[in-house]
Amino acid sequence: MSSLSPLSQLLEAALFAANRPLTLEELGALDTDASPAEVRTALETLAEHYEYDGHAVEVVELAGGWQILTRAAFAAAVERAHAAQRTPRLSAATYETLATIAYRQPVGRAEIEEIRGVSAGGVLRTLQERNLIEVVGRGEGLGRPLLYGTTPLFLELLGLNDLSDLPRAEELTIALQPHRPEMAEGDDGGALASVEEG
């Protein structure tokens, strides 16, 4: 495999110097003469280099940007050496709230509470503090409630590139009653449509 091009080298340096995904725009600023297509090609060449050489790190496209990450196979070793800690797990209630926001955004607290059937104040604050959701505007109506949406960090947390990587409504199993699938399918449509509208 040939040596890395100067552009690939620049991109590699930038990706190594960041601990978050860098957008194509940010990467493009490294060499203003390079077109977005050239930047993308250089990134792909870089990724191939890491692949080909059997490196323990890889160049991945994530959360709308590019990042170098260690390969999953080495997670145990990295943690054993206490070189890095695994991010703490979130609670089921937190994931439910995140799921509601991800599919319904922009969405207000009242709607989140209606869907989950429990008050959401504490969880919303925690999610905001962790920068997984953010206020994206205000709704109409009484008191003009704050509306929430997910952040790029949310995509990073799940390892997604964008929101369309979330399971589509029709990929979900809604059936509560496996012995009566026709029932479930019928009701599926209704509930799914409501999610897709959101």
Add this chain to the structure above:
Amino acid sequence: MSSLSPLSQLLEAALFAANRPLTLEELGALDTDASPAEVRTALETLAEHYEYDGHAVEVVELAGGWQILTRAAFAAAVERAHAAQRTPRLSAATYETLATIAYRQPVGRAEIEEIRGVSAGGVLRTLQERNLIEVVGRGEGLGRPLLYGTTPLFLELLGLNDLSDLPRAEELTIALQPHRPEMAEGDDGGALASVEEG
């Protein structure tokens, strides 16, 4: 050049993920079967790999231990691009957040977001990076939120001597609406009323 050995891969993953340089001893814990000499050889092989392919990063041994670093030539280029990306002007949203902090300090993120109705995380970071605001303490209440205030640089850039040189809140409406001089006749109620209209 042959692919990286499993030990070199382990070392690479750990060096990449660690938040500090790692000592030979720490690296040795990755594979207890490997002797210190083998670890050192594997590190040197890893370093050669990065050398051979013309990578923008290098594996180096410094006082504190082993680490992967961006090569100096590329680090400077990355820094330069990063600095060039900053525009000398602030966006409208940034100005509004700055205005909120200037008049409400010390003020927490939640209050800023409540007043502006949008998420403030990114803007706060930008303002902090530019040394226009700083953390001035912690508030009472849940999670003891960080409180922000303006910096001396903020005053310097505006050509103000101190914060009392900022127009007072009740003068502001008047100053901003010179075509409505009758406002000036009113007492504090005038400023209050105009706020309530908003």
Add this chain to the structure above:
Amino acid sequence: MTAPHDAVTTVPSPVLPGFVVDLDGFNGPLDLLLHLVREEQIDIADIPVARIADQFLAAIHHLGLNQAADYLEMAGRLLRLKAQLLLPRRFDDEGWDDPRAELVRRLLEYQQIKEIAIWMARAAERRALSHARGWLPPPGEAPPPPPLELDLAELLRAVEQVILGIPSPTLHSVVARPLDVEGATLRVEALLATRETFDWREALGPHPTLVDVLSTFLAILELAKRGFCTVSQDLPFAAMVVIRELVEPAVPVA
């Protein structure tokens, strides 16, 4: 992306025999209700409300959740639903809306959220196996960023934008002007020196502000307390009249 089909079947079932369930196992009344429905192998579209309502009440009692507002609200809904279904309806009533429809919709919707939540948890777990760059060397000698421009007029325009954007009168605090009781006292004393009685408004000065009014009022009350004057009102809500009191021994008493 794994097929989500196995996701639902592997939902950790916190259930022990009967209603003995893990307190932390439920994320709200819908979760508990969904659990009961599943446990009873009930068709979600045809929930026997009376039975489920009783079980729900028993369960929250058992779990000590009968003080939790979220659960109580659901219990109330179920009991209302139970009562509605007890009302007689005609056999030929084609326009009958199943009062359970709303509950069914919410349960299905919630189940969907639960499934997505499980998918997300798994995605996050996979992602957590990869580590980002940990140690970042301190920035080198970067050229200074271009000098920042900051403009006071622009800042003030931004203040107005912020004020306009506030939806309700949440901004109550106006920078307080200190009351000038001392100045007001001087004005009242000057009037008392020359006049035996006067309308208190005369002591306000030209173009009085709210602050002037309050200052003068306090000044008059203070002088009255110290015995320099009395205050009277001819009628309720009529303007106060200030009357000089003769306290100085030097002043001859008739």
